[in-house]
Amino acid sequence: MRTMTGTSQATDLGPEPGLHLEYCGEWFTVLPGETFSVGREADLAIDDNPFLHRRLLQVSEFEGLWLLANVGSRLSVTVTDGAGRLQSWLAPGARLPLVFGRTTAVFTAGPTTYELSIYVAEPVFSETHPAASEGTTTIGDDVTLTVSQRQLIVALAEPLLRRDGTGLGEIPTSVRAAARLGWATTRFNRKLDNVCDKLDRLGVQGLRGGVRAYATNRRIRLVEYAIASRLVTRADLPLLDLKTDEE
Known part of the structure; x- marks a missing residue:
């Protein structure tokens, strides 16, 4: 090595x-x-x-x-x-x-x-045009987010999106992320429920702890998924300062 x-x-x-x-x-x-x-x-x-x-x-x-x-x-x-x-x-x-x-x-x-x-160095598969196959999800084609839902994800992922030459970041609490957006915590949690519901229906694992319960670490899992799948990128950071009328 x-x-x-x-x-x-x-x-x-x-x-x-x-x-x-x-x-x-x-x-x-x-x-x-x-x-x-x-x-x-x-x-x-x-x-x-x-x-x-x-x-x-x-x-x-x-x-x-x-x-x-x-x-x-x-x-x-x-x-x-x-x-x-x-x-x-x-x-x-x-x-x-x-x-x-x-x-x-x-x-x-x-x-x-x-x-x-x-x-x-010698991969088995070469990347071509984006395509969805059975059991996989093509981000952008199958995930439709409202502006406020995307804002929520960006607020949680902000430390990772803003990293400069590092591969780590600390995920904020719901209270901190809500304050970053100027939202009430109740509104943030309601939006978080909606986002987790949407991604869970698409087969994203780890967002639910049971049939009716959300996973206790769903914020972490949501950020991991969003970063790895490029659901949000640095280009979305300006959304943090955007004011919307969505509820």
């Missing part, structure tokens, strides 16, 4: 075989036959956050195919292709093949959300 600091683009890494990870502007190369871990005390030690597993993620090669495994015991990881079109929720103990040229992993430990990118 080799470390390269200050490389800004995957194309700078050259045609060498293997897998490349990028976090906060630092690049790591994993060669065939090697195993690489991510966590609090791992090959990539991303933070001393006590809520973060010592080892959460692990990448390794098996018969020519790179695999991403969740080796933690509590935290789930949102994994998406580079364009944010196909998404999976990687539970503890699960693993999946890295078949795209770029894969994004987003996860939350305590109050902090992290994002890292994984590049495969």
Whole structure:
């Protein structure tokens, strides 16, 4: 395993075989036959956050195919292709093949959300035109949000959207996010219910804890999904200062 600091683009890494990870502007190369871990005390030690597993993620090669495994015991990881079109929720103990040229992993430990990118030198699949297939959602075509619903998501995701060269951010509480928008907390929670209902009907996991109950960490899951799927981007930040008459 080799470390390269200050490389800004995957194309700078050259045609060498293997897998490349990028976090906060630092690049790591994993060669065939090697195993690489991510966590609090791992090959990539991303933070001393006590809520973060010592080892959460692990990448390794098996018969020519790179695999991403969740080796933690509590935290789930949102994994998406580079364009944010196909998404999976990687539970503890699960693993999946890295078949795209770029894969994004987003996860939350305590109050902090992290994002890292994984590049495969020789991907199995190449990205073409956006398309939805069975079991997947094409963001933008199937998700229709009102302006106020999008404002709510941007308010929750603002720390991650505004990050400058870092792959982490702290998700605000509902009270703080409501205040950021100038809304009453009751209005914010009602809008949050509506957004979670809409995405839950589209098959987004983790927003409900049961048939009638919302998941206790739905804000976290909503931000993970929105960031990984590019449901909101930095271009949406001006919405935070937009006043609407929506209720």
